Amino acid sequence: MRILYFSNEEVPASHAGAVHTWEVARGLARRGHEVTLVSAADTGLAAHETREGVKIYRRPGRLGGVKCNLRWAPVVTRLWPRRWDVVMERYLTLNGLGYAFAAARGLPYYVEVNGPHVEEITYRWGLAGTRRAKVLEWWVDRQFARADGACAPNVNIVRPVARTRARKIIWGVNEDQFSAALADTPRARNLRTRYGGAGRFVVAFVGSFRPWQGARDLPPLIAATVERWPEVMFWLVGDGEDRPAVEGEIASLGLQQAVRFLGWRPHRELPYLLAAAEASVAPFNDAYYPPLREFGFFWAPTKVLECLASGLPVVASRYPVLEDMVHDGRSGYLVPAGEPRAFAEGIVALAEDPQLAEKSSYAEETVKAEFGWRRHCEILEGFLKEAVEKRKKLARKRKMV
Numbered sequence: 001m002r003i004l005y006f007s008n009e010e011v012p013a014s015h016a017g018a019v020h021t022w023e024v025a026r027g028l029a030r031r032g033h034e035v036t037l038v039s040a041a042d043t044g045l046a047a048h049e050t051r052e053g054v055k056i057y058r059r060p061g062r063l064g065g066v067k068c069n070l071r072w073a074p075v076v077t078r079l080w081p082r083r084w085d086v087v088m089e090r091y092l093t094l095n096g097l098g099y100a101f102a103a104a105r106g107l108p109y110y111v112e113v114n115g116p117h118v119e120e121i122t123y124r125w126g127l128a129g130t131r132r133a134k135v136l137e138w139w140v141d142r143q144f145a146r147a148d149g150a151c152a153p154n155v156n157i158v159r160p161v162a163r164t165r166a167r168k169i170i171w172g173v174n175e176d177q178f179s180a181a182l183a184d185t186p187r188a189r190n191l192r193t194r195y196g197g198a199g200r201f202v203v204a205f206v207g208s209f210r211p212w213q214g215a216r217d218l219p220p221l222i223a224a225t226v227e228r229w230p231e232v233m234f235w236l237v238g239d240g241e242d243r244p245a246v247e248g249e250i251a252s253l254g255l256q257q258a259v260r261f262l263g264w265r266p267h268r269e270l271p272y273l274l275a276a277a278e279a280s281v282a283p284f285n286d287a288y289y290p291p292l293r294e295f296g297f298f299w300a301p302t303k304v305l306e307c308l309a310s311g312l313p314v315v316a317s318r319y320p321v322l323e324d325m326v327h328d329g330r331s332g333y334l335v336p337a338g339e340p341r342a343f344a345e346g347i348v349a350l351a352e353d354p355q356l357a358e359k360s361s362y363a364e365e366t367v368k369a370e371f372g373w374r375r376h377c378e379i380l381e382g383f384l385k386e387a388v389e390k391r392k393k394l395a396r397k398r399k400m401v
Contacts, residue, residue, distance in 0.1 A: 001033045001034070001085040001086060001384060001385070001388065002033070002034045002036075002082075002083055002084050002085045002086075003028060003033050003034065003035045003036070003084070003085065003086055003087075003088060003384065004036050004038070004079065004084045004086070004087045004088070004098070004101070005021075005024070005025055005028075005035060005036065005037045005038070005087075005088045005089075005098075006038050006039075006069060006072075006087070006088070006089040006090065006095065006097055006098035006101075007021040007025075007037065007038075007039050007040075007089070007090035007112075008039070008040050008061045008067045008068075008069045008090065008092055008095055009021045009039055009040055009061075009090065010039065010040045010041065010042035010045075010058075010061070011025070011037065011039040011040075011042075011056065011058075012051075013042060013267075014266060014267030014268075016301075016302045016303070017090070017114070019174075019267065019302060020090075020114075020171055020172075020302065021037070021039065021090060023172060023174060023373040023376075023377075024112075024373075024376070024377060024380065025037045025054045025056075026051075026052045026053065026054055027373050027374060027376065027377030027380075028377050028380070028381065029052065029053035029054050030052075030053070030374075030377070031377055031378070031381055033381070035053070035054045035055070036054070036055040036056075036057070036079070037054050037055065037056045037057070038056075038057045038058075038059070038069070038072060038075060038079075038097075038098075039056060039057070039058055039059075039061075040058065040059070040060070040061025040062075040067075040069075041058040041059055041060050041061065042058070045058060046058070047059075057075050057078075057079075059071070059072040059074075059075060063094070066094055067092055067094060067095070068092075068094035068095065069092075069094075069095045069096070069097045069098075070094065070095070070096060070097055072097055073097065076097070076101060079101070080101075080105075084105070084107055085107075085108070085388055086107065086108040086109075086110060086384050086387060086388050087099075087101055087102040087105075087107050087108065087109050087110070088109075088110045088111075088112065088384065089109070089110070089111055089112070089143075090111075090112045090114070091111050091112060091113045091114070091117060091140075091143070091150075092117055093117045093118045093121055093136050093139070093140055094136075094139075096139065096142075096143050099142070099143040099146055099147075102146065103146055106395075107391070108148045108384075108387045108388045108390070108391040109146055109147050109148055109387075110147065110148060110149050110150065110151075110383065110384055110387045111143065111144065111147045111149075111150040111151075111158075111162070112150075112151055112152075113150050113151065113152035113157055113158050113166070114152070114153075114171075114299075115157055115291075115298055115299070116156075116157040116291055116294075116295050116298065117140075118133075118136050118137055118140045118159075119291055119294070119295075120291050121136070122136070123290060123291055140159060141159055141161050144158065144159040144161050144162035145161045145162065147162050147165065148165065148387035148388075148390050148391050149165050149166070149167065149383055149384075149386060149387040149390070150162050150165060150166040150167070151166065151167050151168070151169045151380065151383055152166060152168065152169070152298070153168065153169065153170050153171065153298060153299070153300035153321050154168070154295065154296055154297070154298040154320070154321060155167070155168055156295045156296050156298065157295050157298045167383055169376065169379055169380065169383070170300045170321065170324055170325065170370075170371055170376075171300040171302055171305070171371075171376065172302075172305065172371050172372060172373035172375070172376035172377075173302065173305035173306050173308075173309045173367060173368070173371055173372060173373065174306075174309075174372075174373055175309060175368040175372035175373065175374065177271050178270075178271045178274065178275075178306050178309035178310045179271065179275065179309070179310065179311070179364070180275055180310055180311025180360055180361075180364050181275070182271055182272050182275035182310070183275040183276060183311075185272065185275075187272045188272040188273075188275045188276040189276070191269075191272055191273055191276045192276040195233075195235055195260045195262065196233055196260055197233050197235070197276060197277070199231070200231055200232065200233035201229065201231055201232050201233065201278050201279070201351045202232075202233045202234075202235060202276065202277040202278050202279075203225075203232060203233070203234050203235070203277065203278070203279045203280065203281055203347055204234075204235045204237060204273070204274055204277040204279070204280045204281070204307065204312065205218065205234065205235070205236045205237065205238075205280070205281050205282075205283075206237045206238060206270070206274070206280070206303040206306070206307065207237075207238050207240075207282075207301070207303055208238050208239065208240035209236075209238060209239060209240030209241060209242040209243035209246060210240045210241060210242060210288075211242060211285070211288030211289065212284060212285060212286065212288045212289035212292060213240075213283075213284060213285075214282070214283030214284050214285050214317070214337075215240065215242035215243070215246055216242055216245070216246070216285075216288070217283045217285055217338060217340055217343075218234075218236065218246055218250075218283065219246060219249040219250055219253055219255070220340035221281070221283060221340040221343045221344060222234050222250065222253075222255055222258060222259060223253050223255060223340075224340050224341045224343070224344035225343075225344040225347050225348065226255060226258045227344075228344055228345075228348045229347070229348045229351050229352075230258075231351075232258055232347065232351065233258060233259075233260065234258060234259045234260070234281075235260050235262055235273070235277060236259060236260065236261050236262060237262045237263075237264075237265055237270075237273065238263070238264060239263055239264045243261070247261060270306065271306075271310060274306060274307055274310035274312060275310050275311070277310075277312055278312065278350070278351075278356070279312055279313050279314070279315065279332075279347060279350045279351075280304075280307035280308075280312040280313070280314045280315070280332075281314070281315050281316075281343060281347065282301065282303070282304050282307075282314055282315070282316040282317065282322070283316075283317055283337070283340075283343055284297070284299070284301070284316070284317040284319065284322070284337060285317065285337045285338050286319070286337065287337070287338055296319075296320060297317075297319035297320055297321055297322070298321065299321065300321050300324075300325070301322075304316060304322065304325050304326070305325060305367055305371050308325065308326070308331055308332075308363040308364065308366075308367035309363075309364055309367050309368055309372075310364070311360040311361065311363055311364040312360070312363065313331055313332040313333075313350050313356070313359045313360060313363050314326050314331065314332035314363070315332055315333045315335060315343050315346035315347055315350070316332060316333075316334055316335075317334070317335065317336070317337035318334040318335060318336055318337065319337070322334065325367070325371065327362070327366065330359065330362050330363075330366075331359060331362050331363035331366060331367070332346070332350075332359070332363065333346035333349065333350075
């Protein structure tokens with residue numbers, strides 16, 4: 001297939017949306033498809049290049065500080081004359097150039113949905129009930145109404161107008177990049193020593209320090225774990241709005257010897273950092289973010305998959321999407337969100353488990369088999385072919401009429 005892919009992410013880059021976009025683009029190219037990606041620009045990267053078989057066009061991705069790909073219209077003049085089988089777009093409220101292109105050319109249109117974005121910005125910007133919110137919803141519904149299909153980790157986040165055409169799919173992990181075997185490399189051993197992990201049971205938290213990622217629950221969780229297992233060491237990887245408060249509370253609890261704040265780390269370092277740990281914690285909490293309660297937990301956190309692929313059993317909040325990722329009792333434990341002592345019990349159970357190596361192997365093997373990007377792109381390929389056939393059948397019916 002000749003696939004035209006619109007995604008307002010800087011590619012390649014280390015944050016989740018960019019990793020997702022790049023892995024999908026190159027994964028489909030590796031499956032023999034001709035992939036052209038129109039993405040946001042990043043400093044120092046060429047406006048046009050071919051990388052790993054993917055033709056990339058980069059344009060500034062913001063309008064008035066807000067992500068919007070409608071300003072990419074000039075690139076359409078270069079893409080318009082070419083033959084395409086399907087247009088795919090990563091959904092954001094103020095995107096839609098892919099929709100407009102597909103509609104104008106009469107092409108199949110497929111949408112990747114990572115969250116209920118229009119509802120999220122309506123909540124964050126305080127727009128509920130306003131005319132602006134209605135205009136944004138109208139624009140989004142135009143896109144979804146035209147879509148021949150959509151995929152999401154939770155189909156409830158797809159707009160109702162397209163929900164019957166939505167298919168569930170969990171995002172993926174680079175099965176070649178992350179591996180427990182990296183623990184034996186000099187780089188991983190050096191990281192373990194540098195960050196105080198020698199002789200300790202190291203638990204990694206990876207994510208942004210935002211309330212719904214469980215940042216506010218980390219201090220009591222760590223305190224409860226240290227009380228039960230003093231030899232524990234927590235590596236807190238990432239940054240965000242709640243980090244100063246978390247650091248302050250860790251200090252006030254006297255837990256500095258059990259915690260290292262590693263800050264933002266380059267994605268290329270993450271496989272070694274994770275391989276140097278023994279376990280991971282993912283204390284997501286929907287109490288801090290109403291959209292998660294309205295639609296059900298809809299994130300498919302790549303960082304959880306990366307931990308599992310590195311052989312780290314994960315103690316995670318018990319939410320449906322996370323239940324798909326973490327096999328309770330086999331590759332980690334699922335516990336109630338917002339209950340620090342339950343997380344502590346799960347971590348201590350892993351620390352005391354004589355079969356931890358078996359859990360580590362199971363975590364790595366199963367997540368790579370079920371959620372590796374190769375498997376993801378194989379499934380997505382089927383969805384795209386289905387959308388193309390659906391559009392062809394519709395065209396044939398119209399000709400007969």
